[in-house]
Amino acid sequence: MKIGIIGLGLIGGSIAKECKEYGYEVLGCDLNTVHAEQALALNLVDKMVALDQLIAEVEIIGVCIPVDLIANIIPKILDKINPNQTVFDVGSTKKEICDAVRNHENRNRFVAAHPLAGTEFSGPSAAILNLFRNKKNLICEEELADKDAVQNILQVFEVLGMQSSFLNPNDHDKHMAYVSHLSHVSAFTLALTVLDIEKDEKLIFNLASTGFESTVRLAKSNPTTWSSIFDKNRHHLSDALENYIQHLTAFKKVIDEENTTKSIEMMDRANDIKRVLKGIVVNS
Template sequence: MRFDTVTIVGVGLISGSFSLALKDRGLVRRVIGVSRTQASTQKALELGLIDEALPLDEAVKQSDLIYVAIPVDVTIPVMGQIMDMITDRQIVADAGSTKLALCESLDGHPMRSRFVAMHPMWGTEYSGPEAAVRDAFKGRCCVICEKEKSDADAVDVMEDLYRQMGMHFVYMDANSHDMHAAYVSHISHITSFALANTVLEKEKEESAIFELAGGGFESTVRLAKSNPSMWLPIFMQNREHVLDVLNEHISQLRKFKSCLEKENEGYLRELMENANKIRRIIK
């Protein structure tokens, strides 16, 4: 399988890595980039992530596959424009971290079956075209939502693409995806942002943070470097599920706080030993 032309809408971390994977495997002849900023376009061209840049309507007309990886709040209106322009010989896929709002916005669209709702479960705290990396998706999971609403050939093509990049698949309805994403991804980012704010508020000496911060702090807080323009709309779109997991997280923090206040070493150890069970799931 080889595409003649693929358009990536957004030329950042995910789409840039996707483009590199296509190019490295000889799966595409030409990649067109669509970006809101000239700086991103120029950097993507310099890095070889795209071969040329075009406005959205011109890019869509020339493409076999349109791959959308932009903040989730702007994905909905942009996806509406794309779906209004495509033919039944084209495929549209996204890489967004929330799915319910997008899928609901496209439900009933006459070209809905040419869209494959996807979430490759990979990312870093960095953004922009310069953040793109090779073999980004190898060994990772890709969630496909509402598979039954997409044409079988479109799903087969996207599965084959990601399979060649080293991914495996999980299938969910859009609401289940958003719920699980809140538990294993979105809460991690909120916690990291909150921890960074806590340290910045209490520790006024930046040199102390830099010199004394060990590996544990660095790994826990690194997500706080993530781009707010991407994560703010994710939190807001997935507000109900994020609030649910955030309430549970606050409840757990209160248990630890209570143990320390009451000097309850027994229950504190029990809480930590229970948390150790995560070793069975994550190596």
């Protein structure tokens, strides 16, 4: 199998590394020349080539560039492929991308994917093996792709160790706003709040324990990457933030009113996240 990865950052680089480890021949392409050199030096790919050469040579093309550039490039790639090639993307929002290719004559060779994995690090040097192992992958509008195209991409994600599920793009973006994008905003703004109040940085370091570090971990994430994601999922994220601010305001009121019964009741409900995260699903 010959696979081409466009964009060798954290996600693209990790996919390349894993595919190479598995035995695929991996071609890479990255407009960022520093990243291109790093990807080669780190042995993430067999060779780095120009975009047209990559499209001409490989069976599967993975688009792993920042989410704000994906909707623009996919149609151009689809223009150039033959009916035996398959293209997938890994963008963190899906509606705009699916909309952009829906009427393309080669739409049937495209699979819109979103592997739910990542770290707070970025660039080729952040690429690691096992980033995706036992994580979930989501695929949108698979009904618009040929069955063999979907199979090809499912196989790539199986090589990564992922199980795939199917979801429509709007539901995908709405749910991601809550379970991913909101967590990031929550962490970024928590970091800003603490940094703003604690001018004596030494003191933060002395006083911060593992609880703070865990909650604020995502605030280390790449601003450019996340700015694009937030922008592409603006409406759903804005709703999620509105809801979150309402819950915080309600909790603050309970604290201000010394209503410990109510605060315990709210935290008891929040504790239920244990059961959800464990996957012990009880349908009520």
